[in-house]
Amino acid sequence: MSGDGFARVEADLRKRMAASAFHNWMGMALGRIGPGEVEVTLDAAAHHLNLQGSVHGGVLASLADAAAGLAVRTRVPHGSRHVTVQLGMSYLRASQTGRLIAHGRAVRVGRRIAFAEARIEDGGGRLLATAQATVAVRPPREAAG
């Protein structure tokens, strides 16, 4: 994809995220984006913590799913639909409030199935969680049908 083509992909993604009720409510923001790679950030606050005082696994799964799914999105034709069908989370370390960064990466993007992974770090670069995602892709013509 040309740099120009990717600039359009990025602009589209940033516009959609900025307008998304879910991402605003969850507190997610887009970081750096490149072809097949997307960063999503979240500043974990008290309401993101579980009963034991650590960031809830569901918050980390939300971040990982977003980063992995958007990484795939940067690599499929415009107008395709993509939906995560499977997500595997490994929770390596507990984390408290503060900056979280999810690095999503498309590992293989086929016509129908894509594979992506995500790694979540805290502001100090400690690895908190890793994720594997399986994503179903529907090409533009079918998606429109």
Add this chain to the structure above:
Amino acid sequence: MSGDGFARVEADLRKRMAASAFHNWMGMALGRIGPGEVEVTLDAAAHHLNLQGSVHGGVLASLADAAAGLAVRTRVPHGSRHVTVQLGMSYLRASQTGRLIAHGRAVRVGRRIAFAEARIEDGGGRLLATAQATVAVRPPREAAG
């Protein structure tokens, strides 16, 4: 466990959930509870939907993790700590706004490791997602140490 013993477990869990900022913010509530089985409900609203108009995978993961983790909690000695170390989500069907019910079940609870699963249905009983969770358990003495 005696029925009386379990009534204390249930009362403790209901009190903690009711006071939890995370669960209130996410919109989760406890449904029926039994030894090794916990239901968690959520009324999905517009802010729970992803960019494609379906409930975000992270919301379903939050529900599944809560239901599976709490199901384990009902089966470990009082004062133990438990933390989900791995969560595998299968997303079977997209779902829109409305009632979601996660049924968590402890499949095997060992001294150090527990296994649980969760199934999420919508209000009409359609199966939306299944989950497998691996949970690390720390006995009371160590947890206190």
Add this chain to the structure above:
Amino acid sequence: MSGDGFARVEADLRKRMAASAFHNWMGMALGRIGPGEVEVTLDAAAHHLNLQGSVHGGVLASLADAAAGLAVRTRVPHGSRHVTVQLGMSYLRASQTGRLIAHGRAVRVGRRIAFAEARIEDGGGRLLATAQATVAVRPPREAAG
């Protein structure tokens, strides 16, 4: 599907398994089969054990993948191709030599993606492992193309 139609599915599956070098080498055999449900058995011997004397996780994964994949196969049109794209194994208990039975079940079979699960027990009915599988399905016309 008519009972007669399923009898053909079953006969086809039994013939293919009996002729499969992999399944013979691994020691797998088909047990009961029904629409969306398949049992696969294996008599674990010394060469199936890991360095610690328990059945190797890869043997259990082979059983689970076979049972889950074949359960899906009983539910897709003749001539379709199906391939497991993701497999999540939970290893609940160690097991030694003896009879192993994997119960595979198709949980949802869509046009492109199917979801299945498997449970592996020993001869005494103890649950040893559970599995979640995601399976990509290619319809007959495309599979032929």
Add this chain to the structure above:
Amino acid sequence: MSGDGFARVEADLRKRMAASAFHNWMGMALGRIGPGEVEVTLDAAAHHLNLQGSVHGGVLASLADAAAGLAVRTRVPHGSRHVTVQLGMSYLRASQTGRLIAHGRAVRVGRRIAFAEARIEDGGGRLLATAQATVAVRPPREAAG
């Protein structure tokens, strides 16, 4: 760990693998080993293929589990026991007969729980599968008890 200490770990691992009925039967051999990193190879033959002519997912899971588990083994105290409790496989590409190489890596090794991953490539360096493993570790004193 000193280089000398690791040489003993490596020698022990090579001796045990060479004597293992499972690994010989499966056709696995140890490749390069370092602290927290282990390569396992297998030359896929006709009996490793599934009904559709590709290497069976259970063979790839066996390789991944071995590589990930042994990578953890290089990082735990001598005399510890370790057992894989969860394994998530993503199958990216089908592969035929020929050399397979699994690269296992310990991502985090705690006192009770370790996390590892594995990537499987063919002889041409094509990525065939990725894996996430969760491993329970029992310290030497308890393991002896």
